[in-house]
Every structure is written in C-alpha cells, then in structure tokens.
Amino acid sequence: MNLFIKNIGQLVTVASLGKRVKTGSDMRELHIHTNASLLIENGIITAIGGPELLYPEDIDVIDAEGKVVLPGFVDSHTHTVFAGSRENEFAMRSEGKTYQEIAEAGGGILSTMRATREAGKRDLYRLAERRLNTMLRNGTTTVEIKSGYGLSPESEMKILEVISELKRDHYVTVVATFLGAHAFPPEYKDDKQGYVDRICDYMLPYVAEKKLATFIDVFCETGYFDLKMTEQIILEAKRRGLIPKIHADQLNAIGAVELGARHNAISVDHLEKTNGEGIAALKNSQTIATVLPGCSLFLNHPYAPARKMIDEGIPLAIATDFNPGSQMCSSMQMMLTLACTQMQMTPEESITAATLNGAAALGLSNDIGSIEIGKQADVVLYSVHDYRFIPYHYGTNHVWKVVKSGVLLDF
Ligand SMILES: [Zn+2]
Numbered sequence: 001m002n003l004f005i006k007n008i009g010q011l012v013t014v015a016s017l018g019k020r021v022k023t024g025s026d027m028r029e030l031h032i033h034t035n036a037s038l039l040i041e042n043g044i045i046t047a048i049g050g051p052e053l054l055y056p057e058d059i060d061v062i063d064a065e066g067k068v069v070l071p072g073f074v075d076s077h078t079h080t081v082f083a084g085s086r087e088n089e090f091a092m093r094s095e096g097k098t099y100q101e102i103a104e105a106g107g108g109i110l111s112t113m114r115a116t117r118e119a120g121k122r123d124l125y126r127l128a129e130r131r132l133n134t135m136l137r138n139g140t141t142t143v144e145i146k147s148g149y150g151l152s153p154e155s156e157m158k159i160l161e162v163i164s165e166l167k168r169d170h171y172v173t174v175v176a177t178f179l180g181a182h183a184f185p186p187e188y189k190d191d192k193q194g195y196v197d198r199i200c201d202y203m204l205p206y207v208a209e210k211k212l213a214t215f216i217d218v219f220c221e222t223g224y225f226d227l228k229m230t231e232q233i234i235l236e237a238k239r240r241g242l243i244p245k246i247h248a249d250q251l252n253a254i255g256a257v258e259l260g261a262r263h264n265a266i267s268v269d270h271l272e273k274t275n276g277e278g279i280a281a282l283k284n285s286q287t288i289a290t291v292l293p294g295c296s297l298f299l300n301h302p303y304a305p306a307r308k309m310i311d312e313g314i315p316l317a318i319a320t321d322f323n324p325g326s327q328m329c330s331s332m333q334m335m336l337t338l339a340c341t342q343m344q345m346t347p348e349e350s351i352t353a354a355t356l357n358g359a360a361a362l363g364l365s366n367d368i369g370s371i372e373i374g375k376q377a378d379v380v381l382y383s384v385h386d387y388r389f390i391p392y393h394y395g396t397n398h399v400w401k402v403v404k405s406g407v408l409l410d411f
Pocket residue numbers: 077078079247321323
C-alpha cells in the first residue's frame with residue numbers, strides 16, 4: 001500500500017543518522033521537520049520533504065491538518081501473555097499489606113502462573129490480542145513479549161507458541177523472549193538448582209531448536225535467580241544462539257548489571273537500585289539500560305537513576321514492563337510523562353528512549369524506531385499541535401491515526 005501524508009505540523013523523525021542507538025546530548029536531537037510531507041511506498045518510507053514534495057497520482061493521501069507525527073513506540077519489555085488478574089492484591093497493597101503477606105494469601109507471580117497454566121492456548125491468544133490492540137491504539141507498533149508465567153516446560157512452550165502466533169497474525173511487530181527464569185515453580189521450591197538445570201538442559205534446547213524466542217531473560221534478584229544461576233542460564237542460551245537480557249537491580253544491587261555488561265547482554269532492565277558500580281560497568285559496554293518507570297509508580301518504589309545514566313553517556317530506553325502484578329499500564333505515552341516528571345528526563349530524551357533506543361534494545365534499530373528513508377513505515381499521528389503536549393497532558397490517549405508497515409489502520 002502506498003500512502004502520502006501531507007500538512008504535518010511537526011514530523012518528529014528521531015533520525016538516527018546511521019547510529020544504532022542515541023546517547024548523551026544526542027538524545028535531545030529529534031530532527032523535527034515542520035509543515036512536512038511523508039511518502040510511503042510498499043511499507044517503506046521513501047521520501048521526506050516539505051509541501052512541495054511530489055507524489056504519484058494514484059495514491060491514498062492523508063491530510064494531517066497540522067498535527068504531530070512520531071515514529072511508533074517500541075515497547076521493549078512486556079509480559080503481555082498471561083491469564084487472570086490481580087486486582088485483589090492491588091487492593092491489599094492499598095491497605096498496607098506486604099509482598100510476603102500477599103504471597104501467603106496466594107498472590108504474586110505464582111497466582112498468575114496458576115491461571116496461565118490452566119488457560120488454553122486460544123484463551124491466552126485472545127487475551128493478549130486484545131492487549132496488543134490497545135497498545136496499537138495508543139501508538140505502540142512494536143512489542144517485546146516475555147514468557148515466564150508457565151514455569152514448566154509445557155506451559156512455557158504454550159506461552160511461546162502463543163507469542164509466535166501473535167507474531168505471525170498481529171499488526172504489531174512482536175518479539176519473543178524466553179523468561180523461564182522468572183520465578184521458581186512450586187515443584188522446585190526446595191530444589192532451585194534443579195529448576196535452573198531443567199531450563200538449561202531441557203527447555204532451552206527446545207526453544208532454540210524451534211526458534212521460539214530471540215532473547216533469553218532472567219530475573220536476577222535476591223531470593224530469585226542468583227548471579228551464578230543467571231550466568232549458567234545466559235551462557236547456555238548464548239551457546240544456543242539466544243541473546244541475553246536481564247531483570248537487574250529492581251530490589252537489590254547484587255551485581256546483575258555488571259554480569260549483563262560482562263556477557264554483552266543487549267539490555268539490562270529495571271535498574272531502580274543501580275549504583276556507581278553498575279553505572280561504571282554500563283559505561284564500558286554496549287549494553288542498553290532499559291528503565292521501567294511505570295513499575296516504580298505502581299509499586300511506589302524508587303525510580304532508576306535515568307538522568308545520571310544519560311549524563312554518563314549510557315544508552316537508555318524506556319519500556320512499560322506491562323504485567324498483571326507490578327505494572328498494569330500499557331501506555332507508552334504515560335511512560336513519557338513519568339520519565340519527564342519522575343526521572344528528570346526531557347520530553348525529547350523520553351521520546352528517543354521510547355522509539356529508537358527501544359528498537360536498539362531489540363536489535364531492530366536498523367529497520368524501525370525512527371522516521372527515515374528506507375525504514376519501515378511505522379508512524380503515528382497525534383491530535384496535538386506540539387509533541388511536548390503528549391507527555392504534558394497525561395492520562396489520555398492522543399493518538400489520531402496509526403500507520404503500521406505502511407498500512408493505515410482502521411480502529
Ligand atoms: Zn519485567
């Protein structure tokens with residue numbers, strides 16, 4: 001499908017100019033064209049110009065009426081495939097109950113695990129499809145989805161197969177991550193190393209052989225997967241061609257960031273507790289720091305030191321961490337607001353972190369994440385006159401139209 005978009009008030013390109021990821025002051029450079037036009041042919045951006053830009057006669061034309069156009073958001077960290085919900089825990093937390101008390105009352109990751117194990121593939125697919133539709137309507141055109149609510153070979157593979165089907169069917173570009181190491185299932189409560197071995201010797205070979213995931217992820221945290229277990233899983237996954245990511249420094253800084261940097265993880269995610277040593281390790285690596293401000297808001301936890309990381313030249317991405325326990329908001333527009341108000345990032349830095357740098361955290365920044373000639377036409381039109389209005393007027397969806405891979409979607 002060919003498409004011409006004219007009368008764009010602000011075309012926010014986030015141009016990478018050939019870079020994989022933006023860092024430091026470069027994150028503030030959005031490369032905005034005013035009164036712009038955009039030509040899309042066969043799903044690819046083929047020309048960017050002003051009102052004079054020529055276009056073929058037999059082409060669909062969108063009049064943007066002076067509105068703002070941004071690259072589609074890339075949400076590089078979500079747990080979108082799950083069954084059940086945990087509003088009861090939300091209410092318990094509001095009454096001051098601790099995580100331990102909630103877990104004792106049958107809550108936590110294991111409550112979602114039980115619901116997800118019981119759910120059929122078709123139900124899981126339908127639930128996740130609806131969530132992806134919401135994300136798309138809110139301007140997110142690429143979503144990474146982790147497994148991790150099955151915690152047994154059969155149910156983890158069931159989730160990864162659902163993710164594969166969504167990848168095949170849905171307009172959203174879906175990227176799969178195997179997170180068998182999300183928590184310890186009840187069957188291995190007293191044999192944690194046994195579960196790690198099960199992941200390495202039984203699940204990983206299957207995931208790699210069937211190409212069910214691009215990335216491996218581990219929840220490296222006190223009481224969960226320690227450094228040694230995380231390293232064992234990462235090494236085995238790398239040997240089988242998967243690229244590592246780590247849930248790092250969410251509750252305690254135990255060296256997970258340093259481990260990720262040492263093993264060339266494409267990203268380390270969370271980082272609420274990252275200290276000077278973690279920052280130093282990231283500075284000397286290619287690893288992207290992915291911060292998840294929605295999680296800090298929802299759990300009333302500290303925010304990751306994003307400002308310091310950007311100032312130190314560390315590549316930084318923002319994602320939602322959408323999941324039923326600790327972050328039930330899938331709006332990247334809301335994440336921009338939290339980045340600006342809670343992490344001292346500028347609107348420009350937060351947009352870069354949510355588009356190009358998110359794409360880099362998935363190894364996709366050559367194809368998506370910015371509006372540049374030759375890139376996939378994932379562009380979103382917003383009913384606003386200035387891009388800064390999006391994080392400023394928060395809690396509302398400003399998306400007007402979504403163009404995914406050159407196709408104007410009809411909601
Ligand atoms: Zn997560």
